[in-house]
Amino acid sequence: MSTITSIPSSSSAVGQARLGTALVTGASTGIGALYADRLARRGHDLILVARQRDRLTAMADRLATETGRAIEVLDADLGDPVQRRRVEDKLRQDASITLLVNNAGIGTHTPLLESDVEQMNRLIDVNVTALTRLTYVAVPGFVARGKGAVINIASVVGIAPELLNGVYGASKAFVNAFSQSLHHELHDKGVRVQAVLPGATATDFWAIGGRPVEHLPQEIVMRAEDLVDAALVGFDRGELITIPSLHDEEKWLAFEGARQAMFGGLSTNTPAARYARD
Numbered sequence: 001m002s003t004i005t006s007i008p009s010s011s012s013a014v015g016q017a018r019l020g021t022a023l024v025t026g027a028s029t030g031i032g033a034l035y036a037d038r039l040a041r042r043g044h045d046l047i048l049v050a051r052q053r054d055r056l057t058a059m060a061d062r063l064a065t066e067t068g069r070a071i072e073v074l075d076a077d078l079g080d081p082v083q084r085r086r087v088e089d090k091l092r093q094d095a096s097i098t099l100l101v102n103n104a105g106i107g108t109h110t111p112l113l114e115s116d117v118e119q120m121n122r123l124i125d126v127n128v129t130a131l132t133r134l135t136y137v138a139v140p141g142f143v144a145r146g147k148g149a150v151i152n153i154a155s156v157v158g159i160a161p162e163l164l165n166g167v168y169g170a171s172k173a174f175v176n177a178f179s180q181s182l183h184h185e186l187h188d189k190g191v192r193v194q195a196v197l198p199g200a201t202a203t204d205f206w207a208i209g210g211r212p213v214e215h216l217p218q219e220i221v222m223r224a225e226d227l228v229d230a231a232l233v234g235f236d237r238g239e240l241i242t243i244p245s246l247h248d249e250e251k252w253l254a255f256e257g258a259r260q261a262m263f264g265g266l267s268t269n270t271p272a273a274r275y276a277r278d
Contacts, residue, residue: 020098023047023091025078025134028055030203031153032103034228040067044099047072049087078104078130079122091137095145100138102131103153105171107205112166120167127171132178139182142191149192151235152179156199156243159255172197176241183240192238196231198222199245 022039026032028050040046040063048056053075060071074090076083091097106123108115135150142148154175161169179195186193200221202213213221227244234242246252 018045019043021045021047021094021096022099022101023049023087023097023138024101024103025049025087025130026104028052028059030205031198031201031224031228032101033059034224035101035103035151037063038228038232039099039101040069040071043069045070045096047074047090047094047097049074049076049078049104051075051077078134079106079125084130084133088133088137091134092141095141097138097141098147099149099151100134101151101153102134102175103151104130105153107155107168108165109168110165115165115167123167124171127168128174131175135178135182139186139191143186143189146190148190149194149235150179150182151231152193152195154179154195154197156197156245158197180240192235194231194235194239195241196227196234197241197243198227198231199243201227 019042022035022044024032024036024039024046027036027046027048029052032050036046036048036059046060046063046069048060048071050056053073056073056075060073063069064071074087076087078084078087091100105127108119108123131152135152138148138150142150152175155169155172157164157169158172158174158176161173163169176195176197179193182191183193200213200216201224202221203224205213222245230244231242234244241252241256243252
């Protein structure tokens, strides 16, 4: 059973302007833990969500002491509908929440046809269903209050699905498309959306999948600290899509420009000439 524990703010708070509360999923390790750290130091109170209660509590104690922020711990498995509902209720009821960081996810680099379909279903439950449901719960409150933001942690495999397991890539392609659609609907309502597309990042993602990050070419692996810090720079600049590893931004702009250039021709009342029978 998931539970909520509040860690009160320290009396040593340094007088930073409070930025509201950030709810961070997958907050116990890796990218999520770093987002929690950086956001607390920026002035956010925190709600930390993950399965590992002990890790969450230790992190909350440390960050409350170091930053003076008020921090809640909510241990929940987002792949479990009953436990996930506790997080949904928190998002629905807590009007102090101004930022949702959808970081929790399951990954694999096992080839598609060597993967267990039940494992793939669980991946979809966390990467797609949970992210979607938490966003659907949070956004109406953001719109009603005229402010709020959603940061979705996607992946470069969302635009390059050939690189890893196909279901994982498809789940991250969903996150990309969902984020772009959310931005289209919400940008004029005071709600910001960012999708972050990490490449290979030095977290326990690889070891859990049976391929330690040390076995990857080190020139393709980014430190998690560098990834999160770069992503927050992109957030501050108002980027919708942030790809910290992509040095040549013009390639992304060309890719996105080509996609948008097709909009007017994607739905017509006649087939294209190339499909006419000879």
